[in-house]
Amino acid sequence: MRLWSREIWRLVWLSAVGATLGAFLGVPGLGLAVGLGGCLGYHLYQLRALHRWLIRSPHDEPPAAPGIWGELFDRLYRYQKSQRLTQNRLRATLARIQESSEAMRDSVVMLDRHGDLEWWNSAAAKMLGLKIKHDRGQHITNFLRDPRFVRYFNSRDYSEPLTLTSPIDERRILQYQITLYGDDERLVMARDITRLHRLEQMRRDFVANVSHELRTPLTVISGYLETYGDLAEQLPPRLGRGIEQMQAQTTRMQNLVNDLLLLSRLEIDQGGEDHQPIDVAALLKGVREDALALSKGRQTLEIDIASDAKLIGSEQELRSAISNLAFNAVRYTPPDSHITLRWQMEGDGGCIDVEDDGEGIDPVHLPRLTERFYRVDKGRSTATGGTGLGLAIVKHVLLRHDATLSIDSHPGEGALFRCVFPKERLAC
Template sequence: MRLWSRELWRIAWLATLGVLLGWLLDAPGLGLAAGLAACLFYHLRQLLALFQWLTLHPQDEPPSARGMWGELLDRLYRYQKSQRITQSRLRATLARIQESSEAMRDSVVMLDRHGDLEWWNSAATEMLGLQTAHDRGQHITNLLRDPRFISYFNACEYGEPLTLTSPIDESRILQYQITLYGDDERLLMARDITRLHRLEQMRRDFVANVSHELRTPLTVLSGYLETYSDLSDQLPPRLGRGIGQMQEQATRMQNLVNDLLLLSRLEIDQGGKDHQPLDIKSLLESIRRDALALSGQQHNNQTHNVQVIIETEAQLIGSEPEIRSAVSNLVFNAVRYTPVGSQITLRWTTMENGSAYIEVVDNGEGVDPVHIPRLTERFYRVDKGRSTATGGTGLGLAIVKHVLLRHDAQLHITSRPGEGAQFRCVFPATQVIHQ
């Protein structure tokens, strides 16, 4: 404000001087005009100097000036200097980011808000076949044309990665992960998981082959044990007890082998061929009868209270054997791990968004929430001693998870110690036929 006041006083002084000179020449108006013209000329000259400095020599020091123009030029010079320092730092940071990205073995691709290619590292050239000269500015789906990738990209739901073969080498397995940042821009990363995929395939083949090979000797062993069991009254008591125990363990091994074979089939087979509208009411009633039979068998004819609640006439599209297996595992677990007489409820209902769910709820001991994220892992047991005593294989919830994945469904588990457990199989609207 002080500089501005000085500038106003300078203009007033020049105007007054012009008027006085004009008055001496008997032309005060002309003198005033001459004073204001001198002031305007001064400011235009300073403006020209500023323009020439900014356009012709921006790196040099500003031209010398006094008053408000001098302060303005100094401020502009300091601002330019700070901006150059900031830009230099940003360029150095960007160069380090690009250098580190170049050193990565994983592909890194930067996309703008429209999905067009902006920058990528050399690993992306090797894995995805991107070429700098031709592909920059192209939309990513013009180069990665797999329908599954296009659906994944357009869905904008990047919580889980996508596994596909490389577009330039079908023997190479890549895992794609997209991250949103900035103004709807995307960072695409692709990782080579060929070795992990092969190891996983070897594991699946090993489990499937071993389980299949165990099936025949177990069948033979169980057959002989059953024959000896029928003749138990002719055998010594100690031998009879041993045959009974061997028969129980053989049955347990058969159940384990059957579950392993079912899991292997669910992992290998894509599924969907036998999907059809299902009568959920009759299916749940059948599972209820099986659960009561299991309960009576385990608790000397004392059973749980198992009920079925149907709240909608909607039909579920799916595989009847797979859905039966998934829901049966949930209900049988409730029977095994809750005291006799406990309440177990099977519910089929729809939601406002068109989806539907099958729910299994019990009022048993419940599970500590710390265990819930791992319940669907193979052979994971909350209480190993109790699980062994109940005859479970530790594969039931893993089977449930894979069945639901094949139906685009999700398993939601809610439980607390002493408050029972709730297992909800949520099916998307695309799998539900509303009446």
């Protein structure tokens, strides 16, 4: 305020001096104009000095000036100095980020809001074949043209990674993960999981081969035990009980081997050859009959059909998946429980529900229920004859049908297992 007061007094003083001299000469208006012109000339001179300083040497000391112009020069100089320090810190931070990204073995690709390439590290150049001189500014789908990546990129749902072969080396397996940040920009990271993929493939082959080799000896053992079981009345009581227990454990091992073989086939075989429109009502009716046979009247099972739409898929695989859910409901709910098999619309798609009013499941277990051999209650699962693979089979069957499994359960409130299918899987 003091500087502004000085400038105002200066203007008043120059105007008064000009008017006084003009009055002395008999032209007060001209004198006033001369005074105001002098004031304007002074400010134009300082403005020219400011312009020259900003254009020619903004990093040097500002020109000296009295009053408000000196304050303005000093403030601009301090502001520019602060901005330079901030820019230097940002450049240093960016350089460190780029250096750390260069040290990573994983590919890092930065995209703008349109999906065009902005920057990438050397690992991305090796894995994806990107070249700085030619590829900057190109759209990412010009290089990753696999339809699965294009769908993944456009879906904007990046909660799960995508596994594909490298665009420049089919022997290399890459796992892509996209992250949204900033102004709708994207960060694409790609990991080389070739070794993990091979180990996983070896595990699958091992499980499949061992399970297949176990089928023959188990069949032979089961056959002999069945023969001895027919002669149980002629055997000592202790030996008869032993044969009965061996039969039960052999049956359990056969069920485990069958589930392992089915799970291996679901993981290895792409499927799709037997997909056709399925009458869901008839499917659920068959599942209900099998579940009633397992229940032996202990639970009540009913079917609720809220849509006449058909489901496109493999009837055998879907029957296996829904049967696993229904059988689990029968095994793990107390007598007099109520179990419902339901087919209804869910948004643009459809869903098959298996709901019960049993004891429920603690939510802490829900994220791991579809893992192989994961059991909420190991003792109870073994007693009911479960293999620990049922929900893993359900998960893989649904993945082969572009569907998802959601589980909603709380202790004492029953459980709801919902298989959600997209609209593309529905047929009128």
